[in-house]
Amino acid sequence: MPWVADSILGLVVTATLVGTISARQGGTQQPDAIAYAWAAGLGALMLARRRYPRAVLGVTALGLFAYYSVGYPAVGVAVPLAAALFSAAEAGRLVTAAVTSLGVLGVSLMFRLMEGQDAAFVLGYDLAPHVTLMAVAIALGDGLRSRRVQQRSQRELRDLMARQYIQEAESWLREERLSIARDLHDAIGHALSVISLHAEVAREAIPVDDEVAGPAVRQVKAAASQAMRELRTTVGVLRSKPPGRSVTVSLAYLSPVLDTARAAGFDVEEQVEVAPGTLPRIIDAAAYRIVQEAVTNVVRHADASRLSVKVVAGTTRLRVFVTDDGPPSGKPVRAGHGIAGMTERARALGGSLRTRHEASGFTVEAELPLREPA
Missing domain, CATH: 3.30.565.10 (Histidine kinase-like ATPase, C-terminal domain)
Structure with missing residues (x-):
């Protein structure tokens, strides 16, 4: 279920940030309950990542700036953003994810250089892991989205083919029903008409006072007429589209x-x-x-x-x-x-x-x- 996966992802995000904060590397303010609550809050955002991927990414980026503004220990840039970037790319917000990554990296570099950190270290060594992690998160999210789109397209194609097979089968059945209707009407209807006609001729030729042949012929005439009516009813039920089937x-x-x-x-x-x-x-x-x-x-x-x-x-x-x-x-x-x-x-x-x-x-x-x- 999606919410289970999102809960697990949220726990992973929280645990990773808590572990990084506990390392207490850098910063001017020792971590306190607010810092750990911040980590838990970023993890909780994962529960909303499917419905509001851009909002989750924006809140995560702003929360990261707020965290560093207090002076808490360093947690990097890519690690807090990775899950939100993945979620945005998974939802098809690829441009939003890329622009947010560049914006956060740009702001981070600007402040670090303004603080006097070594430019060669920041640009030549420390930047590459952050860029790589962000790029991997975006690529994984977009890859998962593409795979789901492909799977959905394959399902739709299978459903379409199944509907086409059903339509072809129904069309074939309609044609067969019409073929049966025509053959019934052409062959049996012809024979019943002849029977009825000759029964009528025989009835008129038999003397009125004939108590044996007269009723028998009338019974034949009535049976033929009834059979013809039933045949017409059957033909009416079976009639459908014209077939393309040949007959012998x-x-x-x-x-x-x-x-x-x-x-x-x-x-x-x-x-x-x-x-x-x-x-x-x-x-x-x-x-x-x-x-x-x-x-x-x-x-x-x-x-x-x-x-x-x-x-x-x-x-x-x-x-x-x-x-x-x-x-x-x-x-x-x-x-x-x-x-x-x-x-x-x-x-x-x-x-x-x-x-x-x-x-x-x-x-x-x-x-x-x-x-x-x-």
Whole structure:
């Protein structure tokens, strides 16, 4: 604990000064209780050195002048100031410590020379130990401060790196959640829509008085609808930022998606002008998912009979068109998770997606780059 260290330093300062005073070297006044109280006072100042380093240094310097003005035995200059100089330098008050050292040394030299002490002895012999001790005290304090600053910087760097790792992990988790949400919506949602559609067709085809098949089909329809609602809730919870993860699907396996539309009664026209294996896998997978979702939307929502899927690879862009011949409903296009998911998927790869509803039908048009994003 800091106060324990400061207490020990104060005791060392007091003991050193008491020992020096007791040697009774020089001076015109014999040491008394005031002299020893002065030594104890300089030691007690160490308890305030962390909060008030400059004040402690100033009081120590003034106390030193007051001590010598009484004529007590010599205690030197550097010894009483060393701990205060160390404390000031440790607190980053390097200039204050240096200026105080020079000031005290200058005043001490002036008075000693004025008293007639030998200049050669004072300047050539006695000055060097004082300067050395003061310089060492300041250097030790500044070195300790620098080490603490370095340690604090290292801790801050470690904390920053830890926060970055946490943020990266959270970002990865968000992307994985969105990836799961998209796959759930694109794959399972597609299958549930087809189940619900065929259950509805079967229900209308079964005679009203059929007491076995009718309730069973209605139960299938209700279960599919409930599963779709729960799926939408799950997708809503999982949805987050767009991912950059590829999936193991491809335009080469588009036939089952289109066969589903054909089974639902649509006249499907397919035109995929892309050689297998020529697209980057992530682009290939994104194009497949966009077509799958667009076809699912047509099967679920469109009052149409014809469906056209066209995929064309240019020099730098892959263009995807999914068009149906359903008449305009007069209502704005509902930007649900399906269209939002397709748009996010395209944008995540540096592409775009547009929808338009014209007299000839509804069209989903997507453009994807023919290279993976950097």
